[in-house]
Amino acid sequence: GLSLPGAAPWPASTDEAHTPFEVATNYNNFFEFGTAKEDPAAHAHHLRPTPWSVAITGAVERPRTLGIEDILTRHPLEERVYRLRCVEGWSMVIPWVGFPLHLMLAEAGLTSRARYVEFHTLHDPEQMPNQTSGILDWPYREGLRIDEAMHPLTLMAVGMYGEVLPNQSGAPIRLVVPWKYGFKSIKSVVRIDVRETRPVSSWEERQPREYGFFANVNPTVRHPRWHQATERRLPDGGRIRTEMFNGYAEEVAHLYAGMDLTENF
Amino acid sequence: MRAFALVGWAVALAGAVPGLWLAWQWQTGALGFVPDEALLHWTGRFALVFLVATLALGPLHIAAQWRPLFAARRPMGLWAFGYGAAHLGIWAALDQAGIAAFIWAEITTMLHLQLGLAALLLLLPLAATSTNAALRALTLRRWSALHLLVWPATLIALSHAWMVARFENPLVVALGALTLAMLVTRVIAGVRQG
Numbered sequence: 001g002l003s004l005p006g007a008a009p010w011p012a013s014t015d016e017a018h019t020p021f022e023v024a025t026n027y028n029n030f031f032e033f034g035t036a037k038e039d040p041a042a043h044a045h046h047l048r049p050t051p052w053s054v055a056i057t058g059a060v061e062r063p064r065t066l067g068i069e070d071i072l073t074r075h076p077l078e079e080r081v082y083r084l085r086c087v088e089g090w091s092m093v094i095p096w097v098g099f100p101l102h103l104m105l106a107e108a109g110l111t112s113r114a115r116y117v118e119f120h121t122l123h124d125p126e127q128m129p130n131q132t133s134g135i136l137d138w139p140y141r142e143g144l145r146i147d148e149a150m151h152p153l154t155l156m157a158v159g160m161y162g163e164v165l166p167n168q169s170g171a172p173i174r175l176v177v178p179w180k181y182g183f184k185s186i187k188s189v190v191r192i193d194v195r196e197t198r199p200v201s202s203w204e205e206r207q208p209r210e211y212g213f214f215a216n217v218n219p220t221v222r223h224p225r226w227h228q229a230t231e232r233r234l235p236d237g238g239r240i241r242t243e244m245f246n247g248y249a250e251e252v253a254h255l256y257a258g259m260d261l262t263e264n265f
Numbered sequence: 266m267r268a269f270a271l272v273g274w275a276v277a278l279a280g281a282v283p284g285l286w287l288a289w290q291w292q293t294g295a296l297g298f299v300p301d302e303a304l305l306h307w308t309g310r311f312a313l314v315f316l317v318a319t320l321a322l323g324p325l326h327i328a329a330q331w332r333p334l335f336a337a338r339r340p341m342g343l344w345a346f347g348y349g350a351a352h353l354g355i356w357a358a359l360d361q362a363g364i365a366a367f368i369w370a371e372i373t374t375m376l377h378l379q380l381g382l383a384a385l386l387l388l389l390p391l392a393a394t395s396t397n398a399a400l401r402a403l404t405l406r407r408w409s410a411l412h413l414l415v416w417p418a419t420l421i422a423l424s425h426a427w428m429v430a431r432f433e434n435p436l437v438v439a440l441g442a443l444t445l446a447m448l449v450t451r452v453i454a455g456v457r458q459g
Contacts, residue, residue, distance in 0.1 A: 023298045230367050235298055239362035
């Protein structure tokens with residue numbers, strides 16, 4: 001892909017070995033292109049990441065629609081190496097290129113009614129062929145509480161491994177929330193809606209017993225059909241113990257102080 | 266008698282083909298970037314298909330009016346057990362990386378693993394008594410009664426597969442429907458015979 005020069009290395013990056021680019025881009029979930037792990041790489045060529053724009057709407061002082069070229073130059077880009085833990089029990093270490101979401105939200109100006117943020121993926125079955133299937137209510141939607149959205153770890157990624165995002169990884173812009181299960185990190189975002197009421201995310205809507213709104217990585221709260229205590233570090237890092245908040249507890253545990261994480265899973 | 270021996274040996278050899286194909290795919294890198302998962306899923310599917318195919322040989326050899334087909338049941342049943350055992354081995358050694366504490370924690374809490382293990386344990390005495398000597402030692406009546414365990418084993422194995430399937434799983438649905446149809450037919454026939 002096109003290289004993204006000039007991203008400053010982020011000092012708090014994990015020093016764990018990066019998952020190879022080929023693995024991260026050929027084994028992933030992006031149900032808009034199919035449900036098998038190889039489907040995104042096989043079918044994402046239908047997606048046209050340019051021209052692209054992202055609308056920021058709702059409880060903001062300056063609602064706006066930004067073109068992707070504009071977004072790429074608006075905020076300084078950083079390279080951040082994060083762990084990514086999938087709810088299915090596998091994990092990767094990925095060098096993302098992007099900027100914290102709070103810069104984008106602050107620029108739009110949050111109003112006093114800003115309590116949650118809802119993200120929408122593109123809805124276009126011509127570009128995303130599996131949106132003709134009924135497995136989810138398209139478009140894919142995800143949500144964060146405003147303090148989660150404003151947290152300095154919450155990233156809008158426009159690249160990975162020093163290149164612009166490959167289509168199958170959520171081109172041209174996606175969310176990355178490293179302490180939550182991967183499905184929270186919504187791909188190919190076209191709309192960021194700031195709101196007063198809590199949105200219902202797509203997986204929560206489909207299987208509320210299995211996928212909660214918070215979806216924080218938590219080894220002590222199991223999925224109804226499998227354990228979350230351990231994970232497979234891909235491609236060949238063996239099976240390791242899963243860390244609370246995916247190892248980011250020091251940074252984010254305070255967001256959930258006093259909350260029952262078994263109830264709010 | 267020659268036809269019996271021929272069918273038996275042919276199935277015994279043919280049963281290795283899916284496993285060899287899988288090993289070939291694995292060694293040539295055709296199983297993708299995470300081959301363990303493909304190995305796990307394919308061995309599980311092979312075990313299920315062989316199990317239900319073994320059951321289907323009963324009605325099939327009656328319908329076909331060709332008794333040598335009956336000789337396929339032993340090697341087919343043994344292959345079902347073999348692929349099931351390989352499935353368990355791959356799960357423990359590769360998926361769980363052979364770490365005893367992780368394996369134990371999973372098996373003691375997850376119902377689908379308990380079901381899978383139960384199905385395999387039910388098949389174990391059947392595999393162990395698959396020799397002519399065991400048949401003679403048990404007598405046909407007791408041997409046949411013991412081998413009725415294949416029915417609960419199959420139903421349990423199918424429920425294990427159903428639980429781990431993320432979405433609708435056409436293979437499990439088809440095999441389940443076939444198994445239930447055969448079971449119902451057999452129970453009705455049994456009732457008629459008194």
